[in-house]
Amino acid sequence: MRARVLLSCLGVSALITAGSTVGTDPVFRVYTPKGLDFVLQNSPTMKKYLIETMPGGVALLDYNRDGLLDIFLVNGGRVPSSNGKLDFFSRHEPSYWNRLYRQNPDGSFTDVTEKAGLSKAGDTNYGMGVAVGDYDNDGYPDLYVTNYGRNILYHNNGDGTFTDVTEKAGVAAGGWSVSAGFFDYDNDGKLDLFVVRYLDWSMQKNKTCGTQMPTYCPPGEFPPVSNLLFHNRGDGTFEDVSVKSGIAAKKGHGLGVAFADFDGDGFADVFVANDAIEQYLFHNNGDGTFREVALDSGAALTVDGKKLSGMGVAFQDYDNDGKPDLVVTQLPHEPYGVFHNDGQGVFSEQGLEAGLGLLSGNVSGWGVGLEDFNNDGWKDLFIIQGHVFDNVEKYDSTIRYLEPPLLALNHDGRFERANAGTDEAVAGRGAAFGDLNNDGWMDVVATRLQGAPLVFMNRGGKAHWLGIVLEGTKSNRDGYGARVEVNGQVRFATAAGSYLSSSDPRLHFGLGAATTALIDIRWPSGIRQKVAADKVDQYLVIKEKSAP
């Protein structure tokens, strides 16, 4: 069933189709938990600075290792007054700070930002996204915050506090960074860092577009920029290998990033969701270099040869054939992109076959995840939505600025709309996925401009599940890059993906009626490890064995 919504805007009414949730049980209870008092400040102005519409990220991490996921939220910043000539932003006021919320045993949250040493962070910057990874293998997740301006690496001290180690680490970057992620591209057991940058922009270079009224300019109005790859030396410092690795050879308009070994050669590859140009797929050659192969492999364009306005990306196996596929969110007028991994290093765009033609086309997607929300053994699709332009209705009466989130359950590789628990329309941006209450049912935390984060708490059900916590020994401690197969389903271990966000690093598998599980892990080190679980509905810690 689909419902018609009549919009009236400037005397022009329009028929808009929207997903209806009538007749189906909601999968989530959507609410703002006690103590989670964050508001994403993007500071929109009449100047329509492009950056205003792009934040902000969210991370789910257990920073204090108490077994409960905590939430880190990246804030935007205060934009100088319209006649100001400053080329920086103010984050001095507490309302513009990034925030870390510690989860309490009762499900409420406590703001521990100042206590953790994360306050006043990023003054002169405008906040964008966050990546999480244990780059020094000390067992505690570290934070990397991307900004317009200087990025910040926070080392987790293990005592509830963080230290800004950016200068020592050499990962400040610069320009306009967006999504970022930790991964181990050379399988040396130490997490490296990939930083996506959007475009060559500054307050002075900003342009305003629109013939009838001002609005944000498309990315093509600004020069492209290269992405950054930092190699972890293992001594707390990183080497910028962007040029040496070949990553810098391709400039683009990147927004999202995700990692998976798409061709099964044992090395993690990189997909960058680009806005309004070809998508980039950097194949890891295994020798420290990358080759961009999206066009040749079929992952650059739609089947019609059209360029996606790529925003967020999920790089997981949606049809249970064991190979990671790509879902790319984008702007309206075309369905979201689904690049099916056909094997042999080849993708084919199959958005219509996967049902995306019915779920998108007039909506704009950002944060995205492929997670098994009903534990039936198939990864479902969640996308937080909302258009870029806050005045888009004045240009196109068939499109809305505020959109409800999209939840689509996976039926044998085809997605069908389901009840997300809310039809509230928001300007959604970031989304992170994880099991907040450790009940084995995947939850979502999403950000929205000028609003509190939305927490989608899974209502659960009767199906069985298994959670896996990887503990690398020869491989990186987080086990990022591992290929984990459980009862025929495959997940690629990563916290990266979505848009500007970082998800629960634990691997979640819905098992349906199965009460046992056979686990087959291929660690980044090359070590193969098989584990039989006689008991399910639990989180299983699997430590990498020492020998193949």
Next chain:
Amino acid sequence: MITRLVTSFLFASLLAGQQAPESASREAIQHLQTGVELEKRGDLDNAIKEFSDATRISPNYEMGFLNLGDAYMKKGEYGKAIAPLNKAAELNPDSPTTQRLLGFALLSQGYAANAIPHLERVREYGALGIAQMESGKYSEAVASLQAALAKTPNDPDLLYYLARASEGLSSQSMDSLLSAFPGSARAHQAMAQHYFSTKDTAKAEQEYEQAIRMRSDLPGVRLELGEVYASVSDWPKAEQLFRQETQIQPGSAEAAFRLGDALMKQGKMKEAVSELQRSDELHPDMPETLYDLGKSALNLQPPEAERALLRVTELEKETLLASQAYQALSVLHRKQGKTELASKELQEFQRIQSLLQNNLAKSN
């Protein structure tokens, strides 16, 4: 554009080799001949002076007025040409040259209705069509412009005015329909088309539904309403409407194509292939149908997809659809492991895309 039409019809020298009539004095004739010589040398200002002297000396000297009007027109002063040409026409209404020039002069100054009788007399269909269109006589304009195009089929100005006149005729007919039969099904359909063209899809939907309620057997209405739903990606409703249209018009290739397209957008590839094949049988070699057929069959029936897409590349050369067909073929062949062929098709896709972008940049 009117000016361009007018100047293309001006005469090099109206009086060359002509004898002066008895109505003119010898002195007037002398001024006329001097004026013609000056005009030949391109000295239009002094030629005008000589022609004016000729008409002042002999006030009924038709050739004097005609040459004076002609010189003004050559100078681009169409407004000043009208009075002497009117006088020439008054003195000799049967002169085709005078009628033609006067018609052009009046038309170029916006006196379209006044120009019509003069242009009609000399069957100057191009300018006549423009004058009729400017006067709101769209059906006559269409006929005149079609007659003109029969003589010069590829004239861009005439094609442009024919398109405008046709639009005007369409709009006029709609106005007549709406004023004479405001409550008719066709009136509701016409209103729906108007609302849809202004992107007011909600009102368009209401009007189409009203038209269907009044005449459920009306061909084409469901097709148009289906397009409204398609424009907002409401493919299930679009499919429903297109399917109904195929029942009303089982021989309509377009209805079958639209239904196939709506099915494809929903990922119902098997049904889409079947319907698009039916459309292709009803009207073979429609590139859009073949392209959709190729896309729908890509993962389901690769040989059929290949056949359809290759046919698109035969029918379309260096168009967007041709480039897209090459892209889809490259997807198909890459998947089949035909890497070299896929690479060539990808290159062809890129070549055509680049060509189209360059053409677009040039036109801008």
